[in-house]
Amino acid sequence: xxxxxxxxxxxxxxxxxxxxxxxxxxxxxxxxxxxxxxxxxxxxxxxxxxxxxxxxxxxxxxxxxxxxxxxxxxxxxxxxxxxxxxxxxxxxxxxxxxxxxxxxxxxxxxxxxxxxxxxxxxxxxxxxxxxxxxxxxxxxxxxxxxxxxxxxxxxxxxxxxxxxxxxxxxxxxxxxxxxxxxxxxxxxxxxxxxxxxxxxxxxxxxxxxxxxxxxxxxxxxxxxxxxxxxxxxxxxxxxxxxxxxxxxxxxxxxxxxxxxxxxxxxxxxxxxxxxxxxxxxxxxxxxxxxxxxxxxxxxxxxxxxxxxxxxxxxxxxxxxxxxxxxxxxxxxxxxxxxxxxxxxxxxxxxxxxxxxxxxxxxxxxxxxxxxxxxxxxxxxxxxxxxxxxxxxxxxxxxxxxxxxxxxxxxxxxxxxxxxxxxxxxxxxxxxxxxxxxxxxxxxxxxxxxxxxxxxxxxxxxxxxxxxxxxxxxxxxxxxxxxxxxxxxxxxxxxxxxxxxxxxxxxxxxxxxxxxxxxxxxxxxxxxxxxxxxxxxxxxxxxxxxxxxxxxxxxxxxxxxxx
Amino acid sequence: xxxxxxxxxxxxxxxxxxxxxxxxxxxxxxxxxxxxxxxxxxxxxxxxxxxxxxxxxxxxxxxxxxxxxxxxxxxxxxxxxx
Numbered sequence: 001x002x003x004x005x006x007x008x009x010x011x012x013x014x015x016x017x018x019x020x021x022x023x024x025x026x027x028x029x030x031x032x033x034x035x036x037x038x039x040x041x042x043x044x045x046x047x048x049x050x051x052x053x054x055x056x057x058x059x060x061x062x063x064x065x066x067x068x069x070x071x072x073x074x075x076x077x078x079x080x081x082x083x084x085x086x087x088x089x090x091x092x093x094x095x096x097x098x099x100x101x102x103x104x105x106x107x108x109x110x111x112x113x114x115x116x117x118x119x120x121x122x123x124x125x126x127x128x129x130x131x132x133x134x135x136x137x138x139x140x141x142x143x144x145x146x147x148x149x150x151x152x153x154x155x156x157x158x159x160x161x162x163x164x165x166x167x168x169x170x171x172x173x174x175x176x177x178x179x180x181x182x183x184x185x186x187x188x189x190x191x192x193x194x195x196x197x198x199x200x201x202x203x204x205x206x207x208x209x210x211x212x213x214x215x216x217x218x219x220x221x222x223x224x225x226x227x228x229x230x231x232x233x234x235x236x237x238x239x240x241x242x243x244x245x246x247x248x249x250x251x252x253x254x255x256x257x258x259x260x261x262x263x264x265x266x267x268x269x270x271x272x273x274x275x276x277x278x279x280x281x282x283x284x285x286x287x288x289x290x291x292x293x294x295x296x297x298x299x300x301x302x303x304x305x306x307x308x309x310x311x312x313x314x315x316x317x318x319x320x321x322x323x324x325x326x327x328x329x330x331x332x333x334x335x336x337x338x339x340x341x342x343x344x345x346x347x348x349x350x351x352x353x354x355x356x357x358x359x360x361x362x363x364x365x366x367x368x369x370x371x372x373x374x375x376x377x378x379x380x381x382x383x384x385x386x387x388x389x390x391x392x393x394x395x396x397x398x399x400x401x402x403x404x405x406x407x408x409x410x411x412x413x414x415x416x417x418x419x420x421x422x423x424x425x426x427x428x429x430x431x432x433x434x435x436x437x438x439x440x441x442x443x444x445x446x447x448x449x450x451x452x453x454x455x456x457x458x459x460x461x462x463x464x465x466x467x468x469x470x471x472x473x474x475x476x477x478x479x480x481x482x483x484x485x486x487x488x489x490x491x492x493x494x495x496x497x498x499x500x501x502x503x504x505x506x507x508x509x510x511x512x513x514x515x516x517x518x519x520x521x522x523x524x525x526x527x528x529x530x531x532x533x534x535x536x537x538x539x540x541x542x543x544x545x546x547x548x549x550x551x552x553x554x555x556x557x558x559x560x561x562x
Numbered sequence: 563x564x565x566x567x568x569x570x571x572x573x574x575x576x577x578x579x580x581x582x583x584x585x586x587x588x589x590x591x592x593x594x595x596x597x598x599x600x601x602x603x604x605x606x607x608x609x610x611x612x613x614x615x616x617x618x619x620x621x622x623x624x625x626x627x628x629x630x631x632x633x634x635x636x637x638x639x640x641x642x643x644x
Contacts, residue, residue: 053628056614063614064607186635227628349634352623356630393622395613400585400605405621408613 011037011257013553014279014294016264016309019117020539021525021546022300023242023250024160028550030255034557037292038250039262039281041301042089042113045120045243050233051085059084079109079493081121081231089114089121095440098304099447106448107490108304113284115260116243118302118493119539121231124212124239124359125386126166127536128157128177132371136532139371140380143425146531147503147512150177156544164240164543165218167360168210175366176384176536182215184208185224185360190343190389190415194474195362201473204367209386211360212240212539221245228357239359259292261285265443267297267313267522276522279309282441296521296553296562300546303329303528304431307498308446310524311433319499319516325509326432328425328500329448330533332492333456337463337483338385338418341476348391348413361388364417364470366535368462379458383421384535385467389413417470419463422535423489424455425497450489460485494538496530513552514545521562525549564588564597 015025018040026038056063065084069077076082076090091111100106110118132139134146134153158180167182185208187195195206213224222236230239237244250256261284268278268291278293299306307326311317317325349355364385369376390413397407434447464481471479502508505517510529516522525546527538556562564584565573573581588601612618 055616055619055624055626057616057619062611064610186633189636189638192636192638225628226630226633347636347638353619354623354625354627356633358633395609398589400589401582404609409622 023246026250226356339467514549
């Protein structure tokens with residue numbers, strides 16, 4: 001890597017990454033009058049780049065291009081959201097690799113290189129954590145508690161939800177605090193049947209997914225028009241994508257300078273003052289090395305990329321006096337266990353490509369090891385179910401010819417429940433810099449070491465048993481339980497914990513405001529901070545924590561500490 | 563190939579009912595047999611190609627309209643009760 005220094009520009013705050021956390025940081029700070037440099041590794045994103053209304057027959061390979069996409073994106077293609085319509089938003093895995101031990105594969109997916117980051121293609125499921133999640137150690141003795149409580153986060157959940165727009169239904173279940181919801185998307189009859197009977201027979205709650213898809217006009221954005229494939233973009237801005245919400249607001253404030261194609265690889269520090277002074281980045285188009293300086297640096301690059309930047313910034317890792325930087329990596333066990341069942345008697349409209357498509361599923365709220373419920377003997381923590389009912393064409397009908405074409409149109413109504421399980425934070429799941437491998441830009445890459453522990457392995461079979469129990473209660477036919485005990489970590493695409501928060505600087509990287517213990521003007525605002533994974537999707541909590549961290553940063557700036 | 567082996571003629575030269583009989587045999591052969599595996603692979607590509615073409619998508623209800631005012635939910639008040 002060349003070290004030629006040129007074009008030094010100065011700002012108040014540098015935000016690295018323009019996704020869920022970086023977008024919010026840029027908006028929150030620049031709307032308060034702070035000059036922000038927003039550095040994004042990828043390309044600008046415009047409405048014209050969105051392809052959700054393009055039919056398959058207008059594509060070069062008609063959505064039959066799996067093998068071809070895998071030539072450049074073998075890992076990214078493991079995720080359903082990387083499709084012929086949008087694969088160019090994802091990193092070329094060959095140009096920007098990572099490594100793993102041979103016996104511990106990790107699938108690092110959802111690595112986007114566009115403004116808005118992963119919020120372009122995310123699943124939009126938005127759930128609050130509860131005090132049981134934040135204080136899980138106090139409940140069962142494992143790991144650490146988060147250094148904050150639900151009452152600290154609640155006002156920020158409110159603030160974020162009010163802006164993002166989340167459709168959902170109030171349920172009054174303590175394991176999943178309610179929020180400020182747009183009108184819920186409706187359930188199908190099969191889903192209603194499951195919800196009603198599971199509630200009456202088992203006492204558990206199946207609710208409509210809480211999704212960052214708006215269902216009424218909201219801040220200049222149109223409600224969802226049910227076309228279906230949100231991961232290909234949205235010209236009506238009906239789902240939450242940082243590119244056309246937080247980042248757009250930040251730019252509108254005239255206080256944010258968006259710098260795209262900026263691969264940040266190092267945080268610069270002044271050894272005498274122990275402060276961060278800026279960052280170095282490589283321009284992806286020209287490969288030039290550039291430097292930006294500021295009073296504070298916020299890493300919002302995603303949990304693995306932010307850890308990579310800190311580990312590449314200094315021998316042994318910057319802000320790593322604790323030695324835990326890169327450790328306690330978590331994901332969720334995704335679709336590792338569950339069940340499906342058929343509901344042939346539930347009324348359902350005939351399937352049609354011309355019908356409205358609900359971009360959201362159902363959610364089975366955590367029912368195991370709850371505060372007032374029984375404790376499982378074999379494992380700690382719990383899981384939630386995602387899935388949903390659908391009435392589909394029978395594309396897998398047997399036979400051929402006219403009989404097959406007729407069978408395709410014969411609808412099949414089924415519901416699936418797939419578990420998303422909590423993964424315990426363990427020191428031995430970690431990332432480090434691979435000393436032998438660099439990416440296309442010469443930046444040393446990560447070596448990721450992660451595997452499931454005994455707790456995850458014990459939980460997975462119970463996902464299948466519990467889903468089966470729910471299907472039986474609902475009166476489903478042809479119930480098919482499944483487990484995937486060897487599901488490769490990473491498939492949850494919920495990387496968390498690589499720079500965890502804590503009250504003790506000896507065992508954590510960040511304080512409760514996402515500020516590094518070691519360097520006062522350096523913050524890490526993505527899911528790196530998570531102390532435990534809970535079983536809920538992390539993005540809503542990432543955003544709430546980021547805004548809270550920005551408010552702390554502004555107080556510190558006012559006090560003259562930064 | 564199967565046509566040549568059984569009838570000594572290529573596929574296009576045999577009768578429709580002979581073709582149908584061969585397809586029937588292939589589609590019902592043992593799931594792990596080479597002929598069945600070949601049949602399922604070929605069928606997957608033909609089905610996928612057909613239903614991602616405009617005529618195939620229209621057969622499945624595609625109209626080109628992608629703006630829907632609402633998603634129709636269950637109209638039974640408590641879902642479908644027995």
